[in-house]
Amino acid sequence: xxxxxxxxxxxxxxxxxxxxxxxxxxxxxKDKVQESLELDYKECPAIFPLTxxxxxxxxxxxxxxxxxxxxxxxxxxxxxxxxxxxIDTGFDPNTLSKERLEQTIxxxxxxxxxxxxxxxxxxxxxxPGHVLYVVSIPQATTRAPHQAADKKYYKRFxxxxxxxxxxxIRDILRRATTPDLHFNFxxxxxxxxxxQFFQDQPFSEQVDMIIAVENRxxxxxxxxxxxxxxxxxxxxxNSTDLAITADNVFLNLKDDQKLSVTQLSQNWAIPGKLxxxxxxxxxxxxxxxxxxxxxxxxxxxxxxxxxxxxRSPGMTNSGFFAFVLKNNCxxxxxV
Numbered sequence: 001x002x003x004x005x006x007x008x009x010x011x012x013x014x015x016x017x018x019x020x021x022x023x024x025x026x027x028x029x030k031d032k033v034q035e036s037l038e039l040d041y042k043e044c045p046a047i048f049p050l051t052x053x054x055x056x057x058x059x060x061x062x063x064x065x066x067x068x069x070x071x072x073x074x075x076x077x078x079x080x081x082x083x084x085x086x087i088d089t090g091f092d093p094n095t096l097s098k099e100r101l102e103q104t105i106x107x108x109x110x111x112x113x114x115x116x117x118x119x120x121x122x123x124x125x126x127x128p129g130h131v132l133y134v135v136s137i138p139q140a141t142t143r144a145p146h147q148a149a150d151k152k153y154y155k156r157f158x159x160x161x162x163x164x165x166x167x168x169i170r171d172i173l174r175r176a177t178t179p180d181l182h183f184n185f186x187x188x189x190x191x192x193x194x195x196q197f198f199q200d201q202p203f204s205e206q207v208d209m210i211i212a213v214e215n216r217x218x219x220x221x222x223x224x225x226x227x228x229x230x231x232x233x234x235x236x237x238n239s240t241d242l243a244i245t246a247d248n249v250f251l252n253l254k255d256d257q258k259l260s261v262t263q264l265s266q267n268w269a270i271p272g273k274l275x276x277x278x279x280x281x282x283x284x285x286x287x288x289x290x291x292x293x294x295x296x297x298x299x300x301x302x303x304x305x306x307x308x309x310x311r312s313p314g315m316t317n318s319g320f321f322a323f324v325l326k327n328n329c330x331x332x333x334x335v
Contacts, residue, residue, distance in 0.1 A: 017117060017134065018119070020119055022121055022122060022124050022125060025087060028084060029086060032084070033084065035082035036071075036159075037068065037071065037156055038065075038069055038070065040061065040065075040074070040159065041074050041078075041082075042061070042073060043076070043079075044075065044089055044091060046075060048091060048096050050100075055104055055108050055149060056108070056150050058108065060148045060150070061073060062113070062135060063113075063145075063148045063154055064148075064155055064156045064162075065137040066116075066137050066138065067145045067156075067172055068155050068156035070137050070138045070139035071136075074132065074135075075134075076090050076091060076131075076133065077132070082159055087123065087127070088132070090126070090132055093120065093131050098118050098120045109146050109149070113138070113143075113146055114143065116137055116138065117135075117136040118134070118135050118136070119133070120133060121134060140175070141180050143176075144175050145172040145173065152164075153168075153169050153172075155168060174314060176218065177219055178312075179215055179217050179220065179276065179313070179315055180215060180216040180219075180315060181221055181276060181315065181317055182310070182317060182319070183213055183226075183284075183308045183319070184213075184214060185210070185211055185306075185321050185332045186209075186210045186212070186332060187210070187332055188207065188208025188209075188210060189208075191330075191332070192326070192329035193207055193330045194328065194329050195207065195293060195298075195329060195330050197298040197328070202294065203235045203292035203294060204294075205292065206290040207291055207293075208290065209288060209289045209291050210288055211242070211283065211289070212284065213226070213268075213276060213282050213310070214280070214281045215280070221268075221275060221276040221312045222270045222275045223267075223269045223312060223313065224268040224311065225265070225268075225312075226265065226268060226284060227265050227309045227310075228242065229249065229264075229306055230264070230291070231259060231260075231262075231305050231306060231323075232248060232259075232262050233294060233297075233304060234262075234292065234293060234323070235291065235293075235294075236264075236289060236291050237289065237290035241287075242266045242284060243264060243265060243266065245264065246262070246263040248260050249262070249263045251305070259305055261307070264289075266285075291323075293325060293330070298328060299328060301325065301326045301327075303325070304324075305320065305321075305335070306320065306322065308320075320335035321334050
């Protein structure tokens, strides 16, 4: 059931960037992890040598990610039709250092992108002494949009950077004056959570699912309509706060795939609920939602896909997540 894109995030999102290594990159190449709205591959000549023209292109690509949904650019990968084929020659860190790359990005994009991270990955086996760089770019909110070195604003579209229209720039400007709500999913206890299956029961023991909402904007949210969609293969217990409103709804995935899901909904509003301020995280249910896995899935490796959508005055956000079952242990990850 997993598409190429979902397999991509199983690799890239379950492992924090600080833990990325050459092995991570080689796994992405082996699994043919495709470029997406939030992932891009660039060969070494894209930024080296750092000519004025390449500095402009670098600023266009990085600012486009920030002005869109954020994401990661891997510099030092050859690709063919958005599919990675091999690690390039890599960079000599004495010639193009992480610090120089960061300084180049910061000096060519205005305003500067906060919380941008560059990970230097040592090519221990493929080209010892050389490195590649992963640039992790957050979605711009309060300081959006970001301008490239050619005085234009760019967005990410169809794996490329395109100049933005006036209305798109105005929409991004509104990010600072509207809420920016997102869900965070976790499981009760330290992950991965061991799953126990019983001989005479059709489903595993129940596992706690915890959903928290956060606001990344300075503008508080007083009202929100919240929806969560979870793979129908999982058995869910109802919650008084997040009620099951529909079964066997179909979710559209990549490549025209459809997935049967259970829909859960909640309306968040004051005075019954507190406003959602930046820097705070609220559990959206007083008690954990329980989920259980079919017994026939024991000892298998699979991902149960879910999605979420939040609407609040001036904004609509959505995203995917997955429960990953491996060695009878469960983890949850963003997609």
